[in-house]
Amino acid sequence: MDRTSGLLAKQGSALRxxxxxxxxxxxxxxxxxxxxxxxxxxLDFSQFKTYAYIGGVEHLVMLQLNPELINDRVHxxxxxxxxxxxxxxxQATENPDLVVRYxxxxxxxxxxxxxxxxxxxxxxxxxxxxxxxxxxxxSSTREGMLVLDLIDAxxxxxxxxxxxxxxxxxxxxxxxxxxxxxxxxxxSYPPSAKQIAEKxxxxxxxKPKPEQVQ
Numbered sequence: 001m002d003r004t005s006g007l008l009a010k011q012g013s014a015l016r017x018x019x020x021x022x023x024x025x026x027x028x029x030x031x032x033x034x035x036x037x038x039x040x041x042x043l044d045f046s047q048f049k050t051y052a053y054i055g056g057v058e059h060l061v062m063l064q065l066n067p068e069l070i071n072d073r074v075h076x077x078x079x080x081x082x083x084x085x086x087x088x089x090x091q092a093t094e095n096p097d098l099v100v101r102y103x104x105x106x107x108x109x110x111x112x113x114x115x116x117x118x119x120x121x122x123x124x125x126x127x128x129x130x131x132x133x134x135x136x137x138x139s140s141t142r143e144g145m146l147v148l149d150l151i152d153a154x155x156x157x158x159x160x161x162x163x164x165x166x167x168x169x170x171x172x173x174x175x176x177x178x179x180x181x182x183x184x185x186x187x188s189y190p191p192s193a194k195q196i197a198e199k200x201x202x203x204x205x206x207k208p209k210p211e212q213v214q
Contacts, residue, residue: 034165035181037188038132041199043152043159045190050088051150052096053078057103057118074102074148077179081186099153104146105137121151124158130209136163146178150189160189 055071078100079089090096099121125133136145143165150160162185164178188195 034136034163035185036132036136036163037161037185038129039160039191039199040158041196041203048087048097050090050096051082051098051100052090052092052094053100054092055101057101073175077182078148081182085189096153098159099151100149101151102146102148104144121156124149126210127208128203128206129158129161131206132163136165
C-alpha cells in the first residue's frame with residue numbers, strides 16, 4: 001500500500017469512528033416531546049373573547065402527578081397564553097365563549113379516553129378529531145399525554161385542541177419542559193390563514209370517524 005492509500009485508509013477509519021460516536025450520542029439523547037394541535041377550520045376564532053377554565057376530567061389524570069398540582073399548573077399556563085391572545089377569563093356561569101379543560105393519561109393508561117365524567121361536553125374523539133388523536137395516543141403507550149381542549153361553549157363543540165406527549169415523572173423538573181411546550185403550542189392559536197387552508201385540505205381527504213360513546 002503506498003503512502004497516499006494508507007493516509008486515505010486512516011482518514012476513512014477515523015471518519016467511521018467519528019460517525020459511530022455521533023450515532024451513540026444521538027441515541028443517548030432523551031426523546032423529544034411531541035407538540036401537536038388540531039382545530040376546526042370552519043370557525044372564526046376572532047369571535048372568541050372570553051373563556052372559562054373548568055379543570056381536568058374526572059379519572060383522566062396522570063398517575064405520576066398530584067391531580068391538584070397539575071390542575072393548578074395547567075390553569076396558570078392557560079391564563080398566561082390566552083391572555084397574550086387577548087382573551088379574558090370569566091367564570092363558567094358568566095356565559096364564556098370558550099370552555100377550557102384538560103385531560104391526561106399515563107404510560108399505563110392508554111384506552112381510557114371514553115371513561116370518566118365529561119359533563120355536558122363529550123370526549124370529541126370521532127369525526128375529524130379522531131385521526132390525530134389515534135396518532136398521539138399511540139405515542140402515549142411509552143409516554144404520558146396531556147390534552148388541552150378549547151370548546152365552543154355556545155355550540156358545545158370542540159374548537160381547538162393541544163396535545164403534549166412526553167414522560168412526566170418528576171413534576172418540578174419535567175413540568176418546566178411541558179410549560180415551554182404550552183407556549184410553543186399556543187403559537188398556533190388562533191390558526192393562521194395558511195394553517196386553516198391546509199387543515200381544510202386535510203379534512204377534505206379524510207372520511208369522518210364515528211364518535212366514541214361515553
